[in-house]
Amino acid sequence: MESVYEFFNQNLFLIYLLIFTIILGFEVISKVPTVLHTPLMSGANAISGVVIIGAILLIRQSDPNDYLGLGLGFLGVILGMINVIGGFAVTDRMLEMFKRKK
Amino acid sequence: MAVTFYINLAYLLGAIAFVWGLRLLSTPDTARRGNILASIGMGLAIIAAMLAPLENTSNNYGWILGGMAVGAGIGWVSARRIQMTAMPQMVSMFNGLGGACAVVLALVEVFQFYGGERTLDSGQLVIVLSTLLIGGVAFTGSLLAFGKLQGLVRDNTLTLPKHNIINQIMLLVLIVMGVMLVIQGQEAGLTMAMIFTVLALIYGFSFVIPIGGADMPVVISLLNSFTGLSAAAAGLIYENNFMLVGGILVGASGTILTVLMCEAMNRSLLNVLIGGFGGGGGSAKGADGDQVAKEVSINDAAIQLYYSNSVMFVPGYGLAVAQAQKVCKEVDDLLEANGVDVKYAIHPVAGRMPGHMNVLLAEADVPYPKLLDLDDANSALPNTDMVVIVGANDVVNPAAYDDPGSPIYGMPVLNVWEAKNVIVLKRSMSTGYAGIQNPLFFHAKNRMLFGDAKDSLNKLVQELKNL
Numbered sequence: 177m178e179s180v181y182e183f184f185n186q187n188l189f190l191i192y193l194l195i196f197t198i199i200l201g202f203e204v205i206s207k208v209p210t211v212l213h214t215p216l217m218s219g220a221n222a223i224s225g226v227v228i229i230g231a232i233l234l235i236r237q238s239d240p241n242d243y244l245g246l247g248l249g250f251l252g253v254i255l256g257m258i259n260v261i262g263g264f265a266v267t268d269r270m271l272e273m274f275k276r277k278k
Numbered sequence: 279m280a281v282t283f284y285i286n287l288a289y290l291l292g293a294i295a296f297v298w299g300l301r302l303l304s305t306p307d308t309a310r311r312g313n314i315l316a317s318i319g320m321g322l323a324i325i326a327a328m329l330a331p332l333e334n335t336s337n338n339y340g341w342i343l344g345g346m347a348v349g350a351g352i353g354w355v356s357a358r359r360i361q362m363t364a365m366p367q368m369v370s371m372f373n374g375l376g377g378a379c380a381v382v383l384a385l386v387e388v389f390q391f392y393g394g395e396r397t398l399d400s401g402q403l404v405i406v407l408s409t410l411l412i413g414g415v416a417f418t419g420s421l422l423a424f425g426k427l428q429g430l431v432r433d434n435t436l437t438l439p440k441h442n443i444i445n446q447i448m449l450l451v452l453i454v455m456g457v458m459l460v461i462q463g464q465e466a467g468l469t470m471a472m473i474f475t476v477l478a479l480i481y482g483f484s485f486v487i488p489i490g491g492a493d494m495p496v497v498i499s500l501l502n503s504f505t506g507l508s509a510a511a512a513g514l515i516y517e518n519n520f521m522l523v524g525g526i527l528v529g530a531s532g533t534i535l536t537v538l539m540c541e542a543m544n545r546s547l548l549n550v551l552i553g554g555f556g557g558g559g560g561s562a563k564g565a566d567g568d569q570v571a572k573e574v575s576i577n578d579a580a581i582q583l584y585y586s587n588s589v590m591f592v593p594g595y596g597l598a599v600a601q602a603q604k605v606c607k608e609v610d611d612l613l614e615a616n617g618v619d620v621k622y623a624i625h626p627v628a629g630r631m632p633g634h635m636n637v638l639l640a641e642a643d644v645p646y647p648k649l650l651d652l653d654d655a656n657s658a659l660p661n662t663d664m665v666v667i668v669g670a671n672d673v674v675n676p677a678a679y680d681d682p683g684s685p686i687y688g689m690p691v692l693n694v695w696e697a698k699n700v701i702v703l704k705r706s707m708s709t710g711y712a713g714i715q716n717p718l719f720f721h722a723k724n725r726m727l728f729g730d731a732k733d734s735l736n737k738l739v740q741e742l743k744n745l
Contacts, residue, residue: 183401190522197523200297201530206538208304210626210651213535213633218369219303219313220531221502223296225320225372226524227379227509230516232327234386235341237334245386246338250345252382257349258356259376264317265357266368271310273362273640 215270222263228256281331288326289520295319296524300531306646323520362641363598366634367427370498373505374420380413380508385475387515392468400460405514407456411478413508418482419501426486427494436487445488448481485551493550495627495634496539500547503532539627545689571707574725576734579701580741583609586663588619590655592692593635594628596669596704600731603642606668609735610644612742621648621662623655623692625673655692662697669703669731675716685714700724703731 184191208216231252238245296319302312328342353372360368387406390396398406425431438444455474459466489497506528513521540547574582583589591610597603610620622644628635636649650658659665667674670692677684678691694700700723707719707726718724727734 193519193522194526197526198530201300201527202534204297204300204304204527205531205534208535208538209306210624211306211633211636211646211649212304212309213539214365214369214637215309215313215633216300216303216531217499217502217535218365219316220300220506220528220535221369221373221376222313223300223316223320223524224376224502224505224509224528225379226323226521227376227383227505227512229323229327229518229521230383230509230512231345231379232324232342233330233332233516233518234383235338235345236328236332236336238336238338240336240338244389246341248382248386250341252379253342253345254349254352255375255379255382257346258353259372259379260317260320260353261350262353262357262368262372264313264320265354266360266365266372267313268310269357270362270365270637271313273637 215267218263218267218270222260222267225256225260225263228253228260231256281329285326285330288322289518292319292323292326293520293523295322296527300527323524326520361601362638363601364428365637366495366498366629367424370420370423370427370501373498373502374417374424376505377413377416377420377501377508380409380505380512381417381475383512383515384409384413388468388471388475392464392471394464400463402515403460403463404456405511407459407474409508409511409515410475411452411456412504412511414475414478415482415485416501416504416508418479419486419497419504422483422486423494423498423501426490441484441488445481445484448477448484452477452481489550495629496536496547496550499532499536499539503529503536506530506532571719571724571726574701574727576727576737576741579725579727580738580745582699582701583613583618583664583666583738584616584742584745586613586618588621588662589613589664589666590650590659590662590694590697591620591622592628592665592667592670592674592694593622593624593639594668594670594673595634596671596731598629598634598638598669600669600733602668602732602735603638603644605732605735605739607639607642607644608739609742610648612739621650621655621658623652623659623665623694624649625652625670625692628670628673652690652692656696659693660696663699665694665697665700667694667700667702667704668735671704671716672714674718675714676718676721677714677716681717694718695721695723698723701727703727703729703734705730 231249234252235246235249238249295315299312299316299319302308302315356368384406387398391398422431452474459471459474486497506525510522510525510529513525536547540550591606593606597606613620622639624635639649672686674692674694675686676695678686678689681687695718702719702724704726706728719726
């Protein structure tokens with residue numbers, strides 16, 4: 177039990193952040209009309225590409241001779257970038273069509 | 279010090295851009311700006327990650343820029359080339375790659391940990407293993423969802439007997455293995471960690487195998503939230519609050535979307551995950567041998583439509599497959615020119631994604647006010663002269679009301695049989711995506727117009743022009 181107390185006390189900021197972000201995520205989305213579900217899912221999907229930040233940090237921290245780290249980081253950057261660019265571009269294409277008919 | 283300040287400021291602004299962008303994405307008028315704002319936030323964060331001061335860094339910018347160029351090229355080209363109808367599988371594929379990225383990051387940690395290059399305390403180990411598990415499931419699950427939507431994998435072909443029990447056992451094994459890996463620490467060895475990873479990937483496949491039919495949108499949304507959670511877990515590994523916030527936002531919004539969709543189908547998430555759709559069709563009554571569906575000729579259909587006061591289209595996935603949205607709009611225009619009131623009834627789960635039909639019809643320039651949601655459509659249907667069902671099936675199945683043995687019993691559907699007449703455009707009498715027969719086809723008010731949806735609508739356009 178002692179370790180749980182310790183974990184809580186030490187990571188209090190993180191716990192605040194976690195809880196408020198979850199509430200924020202719920203609140204922002206819960207009033208969305210059905211029309212926007214697909215673009216919204218697609219936009220959120222692009223945001224989940226934030227994982228690319230980790231891949232960038234991984235490559236930067238790798239030793240120039242550590243080809244395993246560099247190679248996996250390289251792969252991670254490619255995968256993450258497809259997710260980010262593809263996701264935002266597809267969402268924009270969908271939303272562009274909503275605009276035009278006005 | 280000043281550099282660190284600007285880096286942190288950039289991350290903070292990026293996170294605000296995400297939240298604000300999602301907010302703007304929730305209203306039709308501002309949605310596009312919201313998406314652009316979120317992408318700017320991502321751009322800021324990527325620049326910050328490139329420039330952030332790190333200890334012992336050798337930067338290796340060549341590797342990063344190379345990877346970014348390749349990824350951006352692939353992402354951009356596929357996003358531009360993909361047809362609107364194939365959007366759901368594209369989103370699913372992008373989502374899977376995000377999950378794969380998280381898996382790759384966690385694998386690096388695993389290799390370093392078991393190679394003795396770095397230490398992880400049990401809390402960190404839990405995070406790394408969670409990233410592997412959630413990211414792995416999101417990856418392979420999304421790939422299979424892509425395969426199913428693309429028509430590469432047929433529903434039910436891979437389902438094993440007692441599939442759900444196998445899935446549950448697999449999940450249990452994964453959890454037990456995870457706990458053992460955490461308890462044993464480095465002594466568990468790389469092999470066991472790799473077995474855990476492979477099993478997580480297999481579980482992702484297996485978890486999506488029994489899900490099909492109208493449940494596909496739900497599973498994509500759920501996998502999307504998994505990718506968000508795996509990104510958040512990766513953020514914990516890198517102690518990066520920006521990744522954490524972005525990932526959690528996606529995880530929370532994906533979960534809410536999933537729940538909204540389940541509510542639209544009047545089913546619980548558990549029920550969706552356990553499946554039950556498609557497999558053998560349960561005790562659905564379906565067609566008795568003596569029931570015969572009546573056909574209508576193109577000519578008659580055109581005349582009936584032309585002289586109606588009100589017509590309601592019910593688009594479904596068949597419309598998307600046949601790329602018929604623009605022809606549908608042509609029929610609409612011709613009817614409107616004759617003073618017919620034309621509306622579209624959009625079932626929440628029509629197509630393969632929520633809002634899928636809205637996107638397609640928007641592409642064909644159908645004005646937004648013409649689209650009715652489930653409740654509005656159902657209250658308008660009794661006063662509608664003609665209903666034209668284009669490639670929809672399960673969302674207009676009366677068995678959802680009156681056949682407790684049907685797998686879709688209890689799902690809210692469009693009560694098209696309350697309209698005065700119904701025409702179904704369909705290739706054949708085959709069953710819908712849920713694999714069950716539709717008694718509507720044999721209903722006294724219904725007439726079938728067999729053929730490819732686009733083809734039939736084109737012929738209707740010709741007939742209407744001749745009237």
